[in-house]
Amino acid sequence: MTAAGARVPDCLFCRIIAGELPAEVVAETERTVAFRDIGPQAPTHVLVVPREHHADAAALYAADPMLLADTIAAGVRIAEQEGVAETGYRMLLNTGAHAGQTVFHAHLHVLGGEPLGALAGGGLKTIG
Numbered sequence: 001m002t003a004a005g006a007r008v009p010d011c012l013f014c015r016i017i018a019g020e021l022p023a024e025v026v027a028e029t030e031r032t033v034a035f036r037d038i039g040p041q042a043p044t045h046v047l048v049v050p051r052e053h054h055a056d057a058a059a060l061y062a063a064d065p066m067l068l069a070d071t072i073a074a075g076v077r078i079a080e081q082e083g084v085a086e087t088g089y090r091m092l093l094n095t096g097a098h099a100g101q102t103v104f105h106a107h108l109h110v111l112g113g114e115p116l117g118a119l120a121g122g123g124l125k126t127i128g
């Protein structure tokens with residue numbers, strides 16, 4: 001059995017955090033690593049990733065709510081560092097299939113640098 005938060009050998013983001021795969025790291029804290037998204041959807045598109053492996057935001061919250069808070073706090077600091085804090089930015093935690101989550105190591109998207117529209121990657125669906 002894998003201990004909660006333990007590294008998962010075939011996880012893309014665990015491998016980036018371990019330095020086994022390259023990434024453009026823009027900031028690090030004791031508990032998080034932030035690097036540029038390989039397929040940016042805005043001029044600033046940074047992923048903030050907890051060093052511990054949790055599959056998504058819900059699993060991260062269940063295991064360690066303070067680590068989720070640390071991840072969001074790191075995102076706020078990235079926005080300042082990237083110079084988008086004044087103009088505004090979006091933080092996103094895709095969780096599960098309908099959100100289009102593709103990497104199952106929790107990560108916070110920080111997007112900014114231009115008007116982002118209703119939602120990054122697609123418009124809001126009108127219900128009813």
Ligand code: 5GP
Nearest residue numbers: 012023035036037038039094100101102103
């Ligand atoms: P999700 O859709 O799971 O919320 O977001 C996963 C993100 O990871 C996507 O925006 C995708 O472009 C990014 N990504 C996938 N593979 C890599 C990679 O190898 N390096 C980096 N830096 N980003 C990646």
Ligand code: ZN
Nearest residue numbers: 011014053105
């Ligand atoms: Zn992982």
